[in-house]
Amino acid sequence: MEAAVRTSGLRKEFRGTVALQGLDLVVPPGSVFGYLGPNGAGKTTTIRLLTGLLRPTSGTAEVLGLDVASRPDEVQRRVGYLPGRFVGYPDLTGGEYLRYLAALRGGVEWSEVDRLADRFELDLARRLGTLSHGNQQKVGLVQAFMHRPDLLVLDEPTTGLDPIMQAEFLSLVGEASRSGATVFLSSHILSEVEAVADTVAILREGELVRTATIPELRAQVVRRWDVTFVHEVPADVLRAIPQVAEVRVRDRTAHLVLAGSAEELLRTVAPYGVENVETHETDLTEVFLRYYTHEEEPWRVA
Amino acid sequence: MPLPGTDPGTPFLLRSVYLKSLRDVRHGLVGWSIGIALLVITESLIWPSFRDMPDIEKLFSQYPDYMQRLFDVSAMTSGIGFINSELFTLMLPVLFLVHAIGRGARLVAGEEEDGTLDVLLVTPLSTTRILLEKAAALVTGVFALGLVLYVVTMTCSLSIGMGIGPLDALSGCLSMVLLGSEFGLIALAAGAATGRKSLAVAVPAALAVAAYVLYVAGLLVTSVDPWQHLSPMEQALASGPLGGGLPLDFLWLALGCAVVTVATLPMLDRRDIAAPG
Numbered sequence: 225m226e227a228a229v230r231t232s233g234l235r236k237e238f239r240g241t242v243a244l245q246g247l248d249l250v251v252p253p254g255s256v257f258g259y260l261g262p263n264g265a266g267k268t269t270t271i272r273l274l275t276g277l278l279r280p281t282s283g284t285a286e287v288l289g290l291d292v293a294s295r296p297d298e299v300q301r302r303v304g305y306l307p308g309r310f311v312g313y314p315d316l317t318g319g320e321y322l323r324y325l326a327a328l329r330g331g332v333e334w335s336e337v338d339r340l341a342d343r344f345e346l347d348l349a350r351r352l353g354t355l356s357h358g359n360q361q362k363v364g365l366v367q368a369f370m371h372r373p374d375l376l377v378l379d380e381p382t383t384g385l386d387p388i389m390q391a392e393f394l395s396l397v398g399e400a401s402r403s404g405a406t407v408f409l410s411s412h413i414l415s416e417v418e419a420v421a422d423t424v425a426i427l428r429e430g431e432l433v434r435t436a437t438i439p440e441l442r443a444q445v446v447r448r449w450d451v452t453f454v455h456e457v458p459a460d461v462l463r464a465i466p467q468v469a470e471v472r473v474r475d476r477t478a479h480l481v482l483a484g485s486a487e488e489l490l491r492t493v494a495p496y497g498v499e500n501v502e503t504h505e506t507d508l509t510e511v512f513l514r515y516y517t518h519e520e521e522p523w524r525v526a
Numbered sequence: 527m528p529l530p531g532t533d534p535g536t537p538f539l540l541r542s543v544y545l546k547s548l549r550d551v552r553h554g555l556v557g558w559s560i561g562i563a564l565l566v567i568t569e570s571l572i573w574p575s576f577r578d579m580p581d582i583e584k585l586f587s588q589y590p591d592y593m594q595r596l597f598d599v600s601a602m603t604s605g606i607g608f609i610n611s612e613l614f615t616l617m618l619p620v621l622f623l624v625h626a627i628g629r630g631a632r633l634v635a636g637e638e639e640d641g642t643l644d645v646l647l648v649t650p651l652s653t654t655r656i657l658l659e660k661a662a663a664l665v666t667g668v669f670a671l672g673l674v675l676y677v678v679t680m681t682c683s684l685s686i687g688m689g690i691g692p693l694d695a696l697s698g699c700l701s702m703v704l705l706g707s708e709f710g711l712i713a714l715a716a717g718a719a720t721g722r723k724s725l726a727v728a729v730p731a732a733l734a735v736a737a738y739v740l741y742v743a744g745l746l747v748t749s750v751d752p753w754q755h756l757s758p759m760e761q762a763l764a765s766g767p768l769g770g771g772l773p774l775d776f777l778w779l780a781l782g783c784a785v786v787t788v789a790t791l792p793m794l795d796r797r798d799i800a801a802p803g
Contacts, residue, residue, distance in 0.1 A: 238798075268801060277799040296795075301650035309802045311641030316540075324540040327532045327647045348777045367645060478601050 225457050226289040228253045228406035229274060229376050233283035236269050240429075243269040246283060251408055256401050259410040259420030266430040267410040268308045271379045274306050274408070288374055301329070304373035308380050308410075310364030314353030319364045321352060332371045340366045343392055357386040365393065369400065376400060378409040382416050395418050427497045443484055448504040450479045454497035461496070465489050543646070543656050547663030551629060555667055558625055559674040562618070566675065569612045570682035573605060581741045605688025606769045609679070614698050614768050618675070619759070622702045623734050626668050626710025631726035633660040634794070635717030641802025653794035661714055661787050665707045672703035679768075688767060698768035704779035705762040709734050711786040718793040721800050734759070758782060 236244040243265040251257045261267050268271045272278040273285050276296035285292045287299045312321045318341070326332035334441035337463075341348050343361040352360055368376060376397075382390045397407050397420050411417050417424065418438060425435045446469070457478045462471050465488055470481035476499070482489065531542050538550035544784035556766070576582070583603055588595070601607025634657070637643040647653065676699040709730045717726030737757040744754025754760045761775035 271800065272799070276646060277644065277801075279798060297650050297652050300648045303648065305645065305648040307641070307644040307802070309641060310645070311802055312645070313642055320537065323533065323536040324546060324643065325649065327536045327541045328543065328646075328651055330532070330650070332533070334535060362723075488559055 225255065227251060227286070228255070228288060229257075230286045230407060230486065231270075231283065233274060234270070234280055234285050235282045236266075236273060236278060236327060237281045239347055243430055244273070247430075247432055249432065249435075251406060253406050254401060254404055255422045256397060256407045256417075256425035257409070257415035258414075258418050259408060259427065260412065260417070260424055262408075262412055264429075265427040267412075267427060268352055269430075270427070271308070271377055271408075271410060274377055275303060276300060302374045304368035304371065304376045304378075306364050306368040306376075306378040308383075310361060311431055312352040312363055313349065317349055317351050318346060318355070319348035321363060322348070322367055322370065326370065329371050336372065337366060337370045340369055340389075340396075343396065344389060352409075356384075358386060358389070361385060362389070365396075369396065372403075372405070374405055376405060376409070378406045378407070380411060381409055382411070390416070445483075447482045447486075449480045449482050449486070449489075450477055450500075450502040450504075451480060451493060451498060452500040452502075453493075454499050455480035458493070458496050461492060462489075465492055532730035542659060543651065544659035544663050544666075547633060547660050548666060550632075551663070551667045554625075554629075555670055557801055558621075558671055562621060562671065562675055563678045565617065565621075566609075566613065566678045566682055569609060570686050570688065572612075573608050573686060573688055576608060577603070577605075592742075595745050605683065605686075606690050606694055606766075609688065609690065610698070610766055611770045614702070614766070618702055619705055619763065620727060622668065622671065622706035623709050623730075625671060626664065627713040627727055627730045627734075629664050630710035630713025630715075630730070631717050631723050633664060633714050633717065635721055635723040635726040638717075638721045638800060639723050639802075643799060644802065647794070654791045657714070657718060657791050657794060661711060661751070661790065664710050664714060665783070668706040668710060669703050671706070672699045675699045675702060693771070694766075694769035696772045697766060697772055700776060701762040701765075701767035701770070701779075704776055704783065705758060708758055708779055708782045708786065711783055711790065715786050715790040715793065718790050719797070721797070728776060751800070 227250045228391075229249060231247050231249045232251070233243060234247040235242070247266075247270060259267055259270065269278065273280055273319070274287055275291060276292050276299055279293060288302055290299050292299050312318075316324065322337050325429065326334070326337065337348075340346075341362075344366065346359060346362045346366065350359075352363060353362070361381075365378075365381060368378060382393060385393060397409070401407055407420075409417060414424070421438060423435060423437050424441070426433050434474075451457075453476050455476070457473045457476060459471055459473050462468055462478055462480065466486045467482055467488060468480050469483050470479075472479040478509075479488070530773040539545045539552075579726070586602060602611050614803065637646065646656065676695055679690060679695045679699065680692065683695070712730040712733060713726045716729040717723065720726065740750070740757040741751045741754050741759040744757070744760065755775075758779055761778045765771065765773040765775065
């Protein structure tokens with residue numbers, strides 16, 4: 225099966241400033257793909273290249289097997305797009321705005337619009353100019369989903385949504401994915417996409433630093449454990465365990481840095497009489513934050 | 527230009543980019559129509575007292591030659607001449623230009639600066655189609671204003687007895703429509719090329735001033751004279767424009783509109799669309 229999105233050497237410069245440097249990305253069809261990075265990393269640039277709003281400086285972008293640069297209209301027919309800062313016509317009601325876009329797209333079932341509006345508790349009779357930012361964002365989401373596109377390209381979709389609506393959005397993403405659509409969504413917060421994304425890509429300063437599944441990343445999370453022994457710390461034994469990256473001993477407590485599974489550590493230390501184990505879990509968000517701040521790859525601890 | 531398969535619940539004016547663009551200007555057109563109507567009515571009401579002034583022809587014969595030609599003052603003793611020099615040679619062209627340039631600038635550059643263009647472009651419609659529909663809406667709006675001008679001018683002429691015939695009024699109104707359309711389309715083109723509303727206003731405004739200067743200079747300086755025919759102002763105004771018949775110069779204006787439109791169509795495909803905010 226062809227990739228939903230495939231870019232090769234995709235590069236974008238704005239007046240000499242490099243926004244995206246040679247991106248090679250493959251998004252499998254039917255997946256939910258989280259595109260992560262801090263502000264200014266090149267997420268929006270990538271999304272605007274995929275939707276045909278920007279032209280690449282070099283390299284190519286294919287969406288649903290179609291070259292975006294040469295066949296933008298066919299791509300745009302099959303894509304649902306939410307811009308990073310969605311703006312509708314303030315003098316139109318939500319209903320009028322969606323009617324207009326549905327007329328331009330053709331083939332939109334209005335019952336689908338009503339269903340989506342209901343789920344987001346959106347009042348379609350109100351003018352967009354009078355809606356809060358969050359409610360405008362819902363209109364933006366409805367227009368992206370309403371024609372049941374093969375690929376959803378959503379730039380920071382949860383911006384302005386309250387937690388209940390965020391959950392509603394995530395369940396909608398899950399449904400779209402189960403019915404065969406591919407969802408490409410950007411975020412600067414991992415926890416937002418962790419629950420729905422199959423795969424995440426991490427972007428920093430226009431460069432892809434890693435693509436991985438969520439379980440793969442979890443396996444590589446670095447944790448800090450403090451193990452207190454009844455007697456003396458068996459430091460050499462601990463150092464011999466492959467997952468233990470670092471050992472510091474103070475009195476009867478070993479301060480460990482653990483990368484990967486804790487299984488072997490637990491089995492090994494049990495006979496030495498463990499009095500207490502204290503764990504300091506590092507969540508995935510912290511892992512990503514380290515990417516953003518130029519630190520070494522977090523699982524390679526010296 | 528409604529698209530096939532449109533849901534019957536869709537309001538008529540939201541069925542295409544063309545209709546939506548007309549919808550956006552509907553209130554504005556009402557305002558402009560009232561303004562232009564009041565202007566024509568006021569000037570028409572002044573006409574009888576002006577006509578009855580003694581020695582008016584002697585006064586005009588003392589005007590410099592270029593003034594006589596620019597404002598057609600020698601003809602001011604007739605109703606056509608009076609309305610021509612009071613309205614159709616400067617005031618109405620400026621109003622039509624202001625309206626059309628403002629509209630042209632808003633259609634693409636305005637939408638891009640507001641941020642509404644993004645979603646509109648990511649639809650199956652090609653950028654060429656969107657630009658063509660917007661250009662058509664622009665010309666339709668200017669034409670509607672011209673139609674109002676025609677009706678008001680004819681009504682005033684008939685009720686006050688200014689002697690402006692249906693064809694006289696036609697040539698005058700058509701020249702306003704063509705002139706406005708050409709510079710409005712230049713504004714649309716500048717907006718599509720740059721995405722900036724300020725430039726989309728500045729470029730056609732500067733060109734209009736230049737065209738007017740060229741036209742006036744052609745009247746004053748003999749060596750400029752052959753060049754003034756390049757000026758859309760000359761093409762629109764030199765024949766009268768009220769009562770000028772349908773000069774071939776109007777074809778140049780129409781051709782100008784066509785050339786600018788054709789040049790505009792590929793512009794959005796050739797550049798990046800600015801992200802809002």
